[in-house]
Amino acid sequence: MKKVKEVAGNNTSDLTEMNRSAIVRILQQKEVCTRAEISKLMGLTQASITKLVAYLMEMGIVSEVGIVKGNGNRRSIGLRLNAEKNLVIGVKFSRHVFAIGVFDISGKLYTQSETEFGLDENTEKVLTDMKKQIKNLLEEYKNIVAIGLALPGPYLRKEGRIAMVTRMPSWHNINFIEEFKHEFDKPVFIEQDANAGALAEWWFGNHGRPLSSLTYFLVGEGVGSGVVDHDSLLLGNQGIASEVGHISIDFNGPKCECGNRGCLELYCSTMAFLKKAKEEIPELFEKECENRLEACERVFSAARSSNEKAIRLVEEIAEYIGLGCVTLINAYDPEIIVIGDSISKGNELLLPTIKRIVKERTIPEVSERVRIEISSLNIDPTLYGAAAIATDRVLRKPSEYLVNN
Numbered sequence: 027m028k029k030v031k032e033v034a035g036n037n038t039s040d041l042t043e044m045n046r047s048a049i050v051r052i053l054q055q056k057e058v059c060t061r062a063e064i065s066k067l068m069g070l071t072q073a074s075i076t077k078l079v080a081y082l083m084e085m086g087i088v089s090e091v092g093i094v095k096g097n098g099n100r101r102s103i104g105l106r107l108n109a110e111k112n113l114v115i116g117v118k119f120s121r122h123v124f125a126i127g128v129f130d131i132s133g134k135l136y137t138q139s140e141t142e143f144g145l146d147e148n149t150e151k152v153l154t155d156m157k158k159q160i161k162n163l164l165e166e167y168k169n170i171v172a173i174g175l176a177l178p179g180p181y182l183r184k185e186g187r188i189a190m191v192t193r194m195p196s197w198h199n200i201n202f203i204e205e206f207k208h209e210f211d212k213p214v215f216i217e218q219d220a221n222a223g224a225l226a227e228w229w230f231g232n233h234g235r236p237l238s239s240l241t242y243f244l245v246g247e248g249v250g251s252g253v254v255d256h257d258s259l260l261l262g263n264q265g266i267a268s269e270v271g272h273i274s275i276d277f278n279g280p281k282c283e284c285g286n287r288g289c290l291e292l293y294c295s296t297m298a299f300l301k302k303a304k305e306e307i308p309e310l311f312e313k314e315c316e317n318r319l320e321a322c323e324r325v326f327s328a329a330r331s332s333n334e335k336a337i338r339l340v341e342e343i344a345e346y347i348g349l350g351c352v353t354l355i356n357a358y359d360p361e362i363i364v365i366g367d368s369i370s371k372g373n374e375l376l377l378p379t380i381k382r383i384v385k386e387r388t389i390p391e392v393s394e395r396v397r398i399e400i401s402s403l404n405i406d407p408t409l410y411g412a413a414a415i416a417t418d419r420v421l422r423k424p425s426e427y428l429v430n431n
């Protein structure tokens with residue numbers, strides 16, 4: 027009979043690894059830290075920390091960086107994570123483009139590229155090209171320890187399949203786990219794009235620490251969210267928890283591909299936003315746009331130049347995003363909501379309305395305490411998120427993945 031682990035236990039070796047992981051995660055966030063500070067943050071004795079750090083130094087994962095000023099002006103030896111020795115590849119796959127980047131585990135970007143493909147392009151051809159590019163990078167960068175892949179949601183993470191990709195039915199049957207499992211001699215970790223964005227904000231965003239819970243609200247071609255709660259990604263049973271884009275805001279509304287009616291995504295995706303903008307302000311689109319991002323920026327720019335119709339449209343989409351935030355708050359009680367992807371380029375035009383809706387529709391204790399921000403990452407959040415997927419996993423098991431290159 028197959029044994030099912032119902033209640034997770036921890037062996038002593040697991041606990042040691044968890045403590046090593048906690049140290050490298052602190053150093054990933056703080057850059058330089060002393061043993062005494064780590065001891066205080068983790069609530070372990072200095073003797074325990076000294077022993078754990080000795081192992082991490084022997085493995086080449088952590089180094090000493092000379093004397094730094096500690097608490098009460100005491101001088102102590104600083105420690106840092108050797109991030110540059112441990113690189114990850116991030117791969118973003120979306121409806122008509124895949125992007126690949128090499129980063130280190132502190133989030134520093136080394137190189138990135140984009141490859142466009144048609145919606146009807148042969149899936150095998152696209153995957154072969156993607157794998158070839160990854161192999162070339164593995165050849166070029168010797169310190170790569172893992173690969174992260176971000177896919178459009180809803181992604182069934184146990185099966186390795188995207189459950190529904192609007193206008194891309196040929197991708198529905200691709201098993202991404204099987205495709206990548208034996209392809210490289212490095213581990214490949216896969217998550218959906220909004221979860222990737224949440225991990226990017228968690229690991230590489232500047233939101234202050236300690237942070238209990240962060241929700242990333244992706245508002246772009248698709249609409250979704252990713253939740254990191256107390257250091258763990260919220261996954262649900264099949265990995266499709268927090269699909270806020272398919273929460274109905276009008277049960278009599280238009281039919282969505284998912285089967286529901288009036289899904290949030292139908293009102294505030296770039297597609298919905300631009301469809302309305304093209305109907306109401308056609309003069310903005312007389313010259314062809316290179317992509318949806320540029321098209322969105324034209325509307326935001328018109329609103330910034332006091333175009334009444336553009337202002338109204340932006341106000342309307344901000345209201346929908348606000349409604350999405352209310353749902354996210356009631357469902358996940360986040361400390362911070364970070365709004366990212368194409369629509370977030372509206373930034374200061376959107377925030378006041380979003381905050382007003384949240385204030386009107388949630389209890390005061392909640393609306394006063396939750397932070398709502400626009401992403402300030404300057405790298406594509408999903409590509410950055412793909413790197414964060416790999417970073418998150420390798421930092422959880424430093425002895426297994428991080429190496430003395």
Ligand SMILES: [Zn+2]
Nearest residue numbers: 272282284289
């Ligand atoms: Zn739907």
